[in-house]
Amino acid sequence: MDRETQSMLRVIHDVRVLSWGYDADIDSFDSASQSTIHQHAGTLLSDIADQHEIADHYKRPIIFVVHSLGGVIVKAALNRSSATQGTRLKDIAAATFGICFLGTPHRGSKSASLGKIAYQITSAATRRPNIKLLQGLERGSETLDQIGDTFAQTMLRGDRPLRICSFREEKETRNYLVFNTMVVDADSAKIGDGHEEVGSIPANHRKMTKFINLGDVGFKRVVSQLNRWVQKLRADENISSADIDDFIASLTTAETKIRIAGVRESHKATFHWLFDPRIVSFSQWLGEHSQPFYWIQGKPGSGKSTLMKFAMRDSRLLDLLGRTSEDRWTCVAFFFHDRGSSVQKSLVGMLREITSSILSELPQLLPHAIQSYKELVKGQRTRLPTWDLEALIVLMGKIIGQRGTRIKILLFLDALDEHEGDNDQLIELLKDWSEMMDGYYVTLKICLASRPWPVFTDCFGHGPNFAIDHYTRDDIWVYTESRLNFSIQGSLELLNPKTVASLAEQITAKAQGVFIWVKLVTDLLAKNIRDGTHYQLQRMIAELPEELQEMYDYTLSRIDPEYTDASH
Numbered sequence: 001m002d003r004e005t006q007s008m009l010r011v012i013h014d015v016r017v018l019s020w021g022y023d024a025d026i027d028s029f030d031s032a033s034q035s036t037i038h039q040h041a042g043t044l045l046s047d048i049a050d051q052h053e054i055a056d057h058y059k060r061p062i063i064f065v066v067h068s069l070g071g072v073i074v075k076a077a078l079n080r081s082s083a084t085q086g087t088r089l090k091d092i093a094a095a096t097f098g099i100c101f102l103g104t105p106h107r108g109s110k111s112a113s114l115g116k117i118a119y120q121i122t123s124a125a126t127r128r129p130n131i132k133l134l135q136g137l138e139r140g141s142e143t144l145d146q147i148g149d150t151f152a153q154t155m156l157r158g159d160r161p162l163r164i165c166s167f168r169e170e171k172e173t174r175n176y177l178v179f180n181t182m183v184v185d186a187d188s189a190k191i192g193d194g195h196e197e198v199g200s201i202p203a204n205h206r207k208m209t210k211f212i213n214l215g216d217v218g219f220k221r222v223v224s225q226l227n228r229w230v231q232k233l234r235a236d237e238n239i240s241s242a243d244i245d246d247f248i249a250s251l252t253t254a255e256t257k258i259r260i261a262g263v264r265e266s267h268k269a270t271f272h273w274l275f276d277p278r279i280v281s282f283s284q285w286l287g288e289h290s291q292p293f294y295w296i297q298g299k300p301g302s303g304k305s306t307l308m309k310f311a312m313r314d315s316r317l318l319d320l321l322g323r324t325s326e327d328r329w330t331c332v333a334f335f336f337h338d339r340g341s342s343v344q345k346s347l348v349g350m351l352r353e354i355t356s357s358i359l360s361e362l363p364q365l366l367p368h369a370i371q372s373y374k375e376l377v378k379g380q381r382t383r384l385p386t387w388d389l390e391a392l393i394v395l396m397g398k399i400i401g402q403r404g405t406r407i408k409i410l411l412f413l414d415a416l417d418e419h420e421g422d423n424d425q426l427i428e429l430l431k432d433w434s435e436m437m438d439g440y441y442v443t444l445k446i447c448l449a450s451r452p453w454p455v456f457t458d459c460f461g462h463g464p465n466f467a468i469d470h471y472t473r474d475d476i477w478v479y480t481e482s483r484l485n486f487s488i489q490g491s492l493e494l495l496n497p498k499t500v501a502s503l504a505e506q507i508t509a510k511a512q513g514v515f516i517w518v519k520l521v522t523d524l525l526a527k528n529i530r531d532g533t534h535y536q537l538q539r540m541i542a543e544l545p546e547e548l549q550e551m552y553d554y555t556l557s558r559i560d561p562e563y564t565d566a567s568h
Contacts, residue, residue, distance in 0.1 A: 011214065011223050012230055016060070018051060020044060022073070037069075037143060041076035048077075049088045052095065061097040061233055063226065067209045068184070069137065071104025072144065075151040082154045090440055093154060094403040098163030098229045100222060103205050106148060106166075107188040108139035110181060139188075148191075155193065157403060165197040165225045166190040167218075171204040197225065239370055244363070246383045247373040251356035256349050259305075259337035259415075266303075266310045267482065270475035274307065275316045280466045282311075286320040286410075289443065292434035295460035296449040298468035301516030303475075304449040305335060307468060308414045311447065321410065329408045332357040338418035345420040347429070350413070351392035358399055358409060368402040369395055393429065400436045400444060408443040416450035423455045431459075469513025476511050476518050480504040483522040 022040050035043075048062070066074050081093035137144070155162045168189035172180045183205035190198050201208040201218035211219035273279045285294045298304045311317060312333055321329045334353045336345050343349035359365055372395045376385035387395075399407075419426055430446060437444045450456045452467070481504040503525070511518050 012226055015230065018048075020047060022070075037072055037147070038076055038080075040073045041080060044073055045077040045081055045089055045092060048092055052091060053088060060095070062092065062095045063097055063229055064099045065102070065222070065226070066099060066104060067102045068104060068205065071099070071101040071106070072137070072147060074099060075154075076147050079147065079150040079154050082157055086440060093157070094441065096162060097233060098165070100225060101164070101166040101189070101191075102201070102222070103169050103184045103189060103208055104166065105137055105184045105188050106144070106191055108141050108144055109137050109184050109188065110139065151191075152193075161195060163229055164191060164193055164195065165199065167199045167201050167208070167222065169205045169208050170200050170202045173204040173206055199225070239366055243370065243373070244366060246377075247366070247370060248356055248360055250373065250376075250384045251352045251359070251387060253343055253349070253352060255341055255343050256334065256353035259335040259340060259344060260309065260333060263305045263309045263335065266306050267475070267479045269478045269482070270472075271303075271307055271310045273471055273474075274311060275314065275320070279471060281464050282466075283316075283320050285464050286317070286445070289439060291463050292437075292444060292446060293430070293460055293463050294445070294447045295456070295463065295465035296447070296468055297452040297456070297465060298449070299512075299514055300451060301514045302469045303472060303515040304468055305414050306515070308333070308335070308412050308447070308449050312412055317410075321408075329410050330358060330361045331410045331412070332361070333412035333414070335414040336416065336418040338415075338420060342420070345418055347419070347421055347426060348387070348389050348392060350419075351389070351396055352387060354411065355392065355395050355399065358407075362405070362407055364405050365399055365402065365407065368404065369398050372398060396433070397436065400433055400442050403438065403441045406441050409445070411444065411446045412449075413446060414449045416448060416456060417453055423453075427455070427459050472513050472515065473508055476513070476515065477504050477508040479515075480507045480518060480522055484525065 022035075022043070052060075052062075064074050078093045078096060081089050081091075084090045155164070166189055168186050169182065169184060173183050174180050190196060199221055201221065203210075203218055208218060213219075275283050277283045282294060285291060296304055296307065312331060317331070318329065332354055334350045336350070338345050343352070355369075359369060372391060373385070376387065376391060377383060380386065413430075416423065416426065430448075433444055434446070436442070448456075448460060452461075481500055484500045484503060507518060507521055511521075
């Protein structure tokens with residue numbers, strides 16, 4: 001490589017330059033590779049993936065500079081990458097930032113037809129140009145149309161628009177000794193996208209990439225475009241720590257965490273059946289990928305919130321999801337609270353808590369989301385802007401819609417029935433998120449809990465779910481026995497083990513799965529244990545209301561203020 005070429009490669013700093021070529025000289029009568037456009041595309045994609053896997057480069061964005069047929073091959077390669085599922089090839093389309101096309105025949109070339117004619121006139125047995133490529137590059141080619149149509153969809157995927165710049169040749173090329181022609185005319189040299197930048201280079205098709213020196217007009221035009229893209233990438237990557245801190249602070253509010261903190265811890269011997277696949281399907285759901293939602297339903301006071309908190313904190317959760325770095329999951333949660341402030345029971349509060357938790361846990365997502373924050377800062381002229389529902393929905397959409405960073409999120413949403421607002425809107429939002437994820441870059445699983453209202457039953461009742469009060473009988477018995485034994489402090493004179501077991505059974509049978517009822521009853525019994533006989537205690541239990549609604553009314557009318565939150 002001469003000194004001039006080395007200087008030209010160094011005009012853009014801190015970039016890694018790779019070159020790739022293929023044997024397909026369609027202007028020559030010498031023998032050439034007989035590979036098709038799609039076969040060349042597959043080879044290119046595999047070669048780039050090999051380079052991209054290197055530890056220092058796997059996160060780097062890619063900019064392609066392509067000439068002639070090379071542009072068609074790159075489009076086909078990115079189409080294949082975008083459509084690939086679950087392999088290293090998937091990363092290339094998402095990593096691509098821009099493509100600079102130089103004389104690419106997006107709609108075909110007259111020279112392809114001329115080449116076929118010339119070959120037919122002068123054909124020799126020892127010379128085999130690639131006729132398949134010539135046919136594929138003709139005007140009206142089905143191959144070009146298919147690649148172009150698919151590429152239009154590829155350009156729309158991902159969290160950021162694909163930058164496109166297309167340069168056309170200004171001079172004719174002399175082909176096959178007798179023809180002077182524009183190999184790729186102005187209309188064919190551009191894709192026609194509304195965001196595409198279009199330019200020209202004062203050279204013919206062959207020479208438009210053979211720059212003489214740093215002062216070459218064509219070179220300066222191409223490098224100027226590449227520099228703009230590189231500067232844009234660097235600006236996106238260079239997010240200041242102040243921006244990050246203020247961005248997260250603008251979303252965060254302590255109020256959204258109050259409800260979770262206020263939910264009582266479960267008894268150490270209860271709820272373990274949640275992870276037993278012989279009893280409920282929760283553990284299978286954690287390990288499979290076809291169902292985005294899991295619904296836990298139950299009566300008021302049946303322990304849904306306590307169960308959700310137990311599930312979030314149990315070590316078996318991560319074991320079932322997968323602990324390897326490749327499969328690392330981020331767990332976030334929001335518990336609606338209808339007796340709390342607006343932010344504790346609204347979609348705005350839910351979205352603020354979810355987005356702030358995700359971005360705090362996964363800072364690599366900040367480049368995908370920071371623009372939403374900056375737009376609010378600019379519009380409201382404050383470093384701590386107010387997020388409305390629309391802005392938060394857009395922000396969450398950027399997190400789930402991005403296709404540059406692999407993330408797996410498990411979201412716990414408790415007490416949907418305590419949401420103050422349109423529950424249909426809440427459900428549609430959750431369904432939108434499930435449809436936005438692609439299962440490769442973004443995987444989202446949502447565990448929900450609520451009362452069995454029709455609006456939730458209609459949406460989630462056909463998927464994996466269970467009613468908690470069908471499975472808590474043993475938990476209630478264990479809790480009751482433990483609570484009574486604690487009350488007598490081991491004094492057999494007050495209650496013997498047989499009596500404790502009898503009372504626990506009586507309470508369990510009457511509880512109908514309502515944990516808060518059990519809590520109230522055991523508290524009442526604890527206060528009366530030292531003053532009454534077991535017969536009086538049994539009579540007290542027997543006098544409690546039998547009807548479910550009456551039992552709720554009785555319970556809530558006598559509940560201590562400290563347990564009010566837990567009763568819903």
